[in-house]
Each structure stands twice: as structure tokens, then as C-alpha cells.
Amino acid sequence: MRDFSGLTETLYIATEWIMRFSVINIFWFILNIPIFFTISSAFFGDSEIGTLVYLLPLVFLLPALFFPSTVAMFAAAREWILKKDQASLTKTYFSHVKDNYKKSFVSGMALTAIWLVWIVDFTFIKNENDLLRTVFVVIGLILFVFTINFFSLSAHYQMSAKALMKNAFFVTVGNPLLSLFILFSNLSIFYVSATELLFLLPLFAGTISAFLSFLAFYRFTLKVEKKALSSKEV
Numbered sequence: 001m002r003d004f005s006g007l008t009e010t011l012y013i014a015t016e017w018i019m020r021f022s023v024i025n026i027f028w029f030i031l032n033i034p035i036f037f038t039i040s041s042a043f044f045g046d047s048e049i050g051t052l053v054y055l056l057p058l059v060f061l062l063p064a065l066f067f068p069s070t071v072a073m074f075a076a077a078r079e080w081i082l083k084k085d086q087a088s089l090t091k092t093y094f095s096h097v098k099d100n101y102k103k104s105f106v107s108g109m110a111l112t113a114i115w116l117v118w119i120v121d122f123t124f125i126k127n128e129n130d131l132l133r134t135v136f137v138v139i140g141l142i143l144f145v146f147t148i149n150f151f152s153l154s155a156h157y158q159m160s161a162k163a164l165m166k167n168a169f170f171v172t173v174g175n176p177l178l179s180l181f182i183l184f185s186n187l188s189i190f191y192v193s194a195t196e197l198l199f200l201l202p203l204f205a206g207t208i209s210a211f212l213s214f215l216a217f218y219r220f221t222l223k224v225e226k227k228a229l230s231s232k233e234v
Contacts, residue, residue, distance in 0.1 A: 019089070020076075020080060020089065020207070021203075021204050021207040021208065021211070022203050022204060022207075023089045023090070023093075024073055024076050024077075024093055024206075024207050025073075025202065025203055025204055025205065025206045025207040026203065027069075027090070027093050027094075028069050028070065028072075028206045028207070029201070029202040029203075031065055031069040031097075032065055032066055032069060034057075034061055034065065035058065035065060035066055038054070038057050038061060039055070039058075041054050052119075052120065055119070059112060059116065062108055062111075062112045063104075063105050063106075063107075063108030063109045063111075063112050064105065064108075066108065067104045067105065067111070067112075068097050068100065068101045068104040068105060068108070069097060070151055070206070070210075071100050071151055071154045071155060072093055072094070072096035072097040072100065073093070073206055073207060073210045074151040074152055074154065074155035074210045074213070074214055075096040075100070075154075075155040076089075076092055076093055076096060076207075077155070077207065077210040077211045077214045078152075078155045078156055078214050078218070079092070080211065081211070081215055081218060082218075100154065103154070104154065106161045107150070107154070107161040107165065110165065111147060111150065111165075114143065115143065115147075118136070118139065118140055121136065122136045122137075122140065141183060142172065142173075142179075144183065144186070145172050145179045145182050145183050146168050146169060147168075148182050148186060148209075148213050149168045149172050149179075149182070149213075149217060150164055150165065150168040151210070151213070151214075152213060152214045152217035152218075153167055153168055153171070153217075155214060156214070156217070156218070156221070171217070171220070175220055178216055178217065178220050181216050182213050182216060182217075185209075185212050185213070185216075186209050186212075186213065189205055189208055189209050189212075190205060190209070193205040
């Protein structure tokens with residue numbers, strides 16, 4: 001039981017949160033090393049088709065590693081926001097990976113297929129027409145927000161893969177402010193991580209993204225639930 005006050009308590013809380021964010025992010029980063037390696041290897045492709053060939057392993061790696069590990073990271077962030085006790089960061093994270101693996105894998109296959117279609121189409125039309133390229137960029141940004149909302153829904157609700165996809169779509173298009181916040185906050189985090197503060201990627205970027213995204217999503221769901229409850233009372 002903590003018995004701190006003043007500056008000591010502040011330092012303790014700060015250290016506790018830094019440990020939470022860094023430990024979970026490190027686990028997530030390690031699990032996704034094959035994906036980061038595959039994406040970096042794609043830059044060696046000498047043509048657009050060559051780049052796509054280098055990215056082919058992602059068809060398996062994303063549903064097998066990225067989606068289960070990221071849903072688990074969002075589930076851990078959810079517990080922090082809901083102030084649920086976690087006896088062990090390691091045990092908590094990997095239990096989420098294990099418990100949600102099958103559903104995350106199935107959903108991940110569907111989302112990977114959607115992203116694959118977008119990547120192939122964008123690769124071949126990006127130099128053809130400015131308007132069409134802009135349309136595909138907008139579709140890609142919407143798909144990005146949709147994927148983030150899918151992670152939040154997966155962490156918060158027990159739904160089938162089909163229901164998760166459907167509700168992720170409704171949340172994405174039904175609340176522009178939430179979508180804009182998720183888009184700009186995540187792009188800012190990963191831009192800074194990739195260009196300025198590289199240490200953030202293995203240590204904090206993923207968990208900061210999960211925490212901010214789920215926090216915004218959770219506040220949105222509370223408002224929806226409150227509105228629904230008020231309607232029933234009337």
C-alpha cells in the first residue's frame with residue numbers, strides 16, 4: 001500500500017506510468033519486429049511490383065502478429081483508463097494476446113485483405129491522376145481511423161468479428177470529431193517517432209497511441225450510452 005505524499009507521490013505515479021507505457025510497448029514492438037523488418041525491406045524493391053513482392057509476407061504476419069498484439073495493447077490501455085488492477089504487466093498483456101488471439105486473427109485477415117486492396121490500387125493509380133490519387137489518400141485515412149476504432153472496440157466489447165467491423169464503420173463515419181482527433185493524434189505520434197525521436201517507437205509510441213485513441217473512444221461511448229439511457233427514461 002502506498003504511503004507517499006507531495007513530490008514523492010508525484011514521482012512515484014510518474015514512474016509507474018512510464019513503466020506501464022514502456023513495458024507494454026516493448027512487448028508489442030518485439031512481437032512485431034518481423035513486420036518492421038518486412039516493411040523496411042520493401043524499400044529495396046527496384047520497382048512498384050518489386051515493392052509489392054517484398055510486402056507479400058505481411059499477408060500472414062499482420063493477422064498473425066500485428067492485430068493480436070495491438071488488440072492486447074489496447075486492452076491493457078483500457079484497464080489503465082478504467083482503473084482496473086493489474087497484478088503483472090507481463091501476465092496481463094500476454095493473457096490478452098492469448099484470450100483474443102483467434103478473433104484478432106480472423107478479423108486481422110479481413111482487415112489485411114482490405115488494406116491489401118487499397119495498397120495495390122493506390123500503387124498503380126498514384127501517378128495516373130491527381131484527383132484519383134487524392135480520393136485514394138482520403139480513403140486510406142478513413143481506413144486508418146476505422147482500424148484504430150476496430151482496436152478500441154475489440155478491447156472494450158465482446159463481439160463477433162463481423163459485429164466489430166460493422167460497429168467500427170459506424171463509429172468512424174458517425175463521429176467526425178472523434179475521427180479527426182484519432183487521425184491527427186496518431187499521425188503526429190508516428191511522424192515524430194519516425195523523424196525526430198526514434199526512441200519513441202520501441203518504447204512509447206504504440207502505447208501512447210492506444211491510450212489516447214481508447215480514451216477518446218471511451219468518452220464517446222459514455223456519451224452514446226448516456227444519451228440512450230436518457231431516451232429510455234423519456
